[in-house]
Amino acid sequence: MFLQFVRSGVEQVMSGISQQQQITTAVLDTVKSYVPTVQQAWTGNDANEFAADIARKYVPANLELIAAIAGVNLNLTKSTNIVDQADNESKKAADELGQEFGQV
DSSP: OOOOOHHHHHHHHHHHHHHHHHHHHHHHHHHHHHHHHHHHHSSSHHHHHHHIIEEEEEEEEHHHHHHHHHHHHHHHHHHHHHHOOOHHHHHHHHHHHHHHHHHH
């Protein structure tokens, strides 16, 4: 059995991954927007440490996650391009072979 590339399936996966990236970005933005509200209601060293932890730990971790998700789609796009290139090259080789046999 030959491998079969199902473009619609890959595109569907890429769409789902893009949605996850958008959701993760929205969650990050929401959490960041809560920090000033929390700081107004919660005072003291603990409140300051909470805000610092969000900026120092949570935000960078989420940015890494967002970049990783984007990397998956980038690699799927590159893979799709490689498959397209291979298809074009094999079609060209088959056409050339057909022309050779047609001349025999």
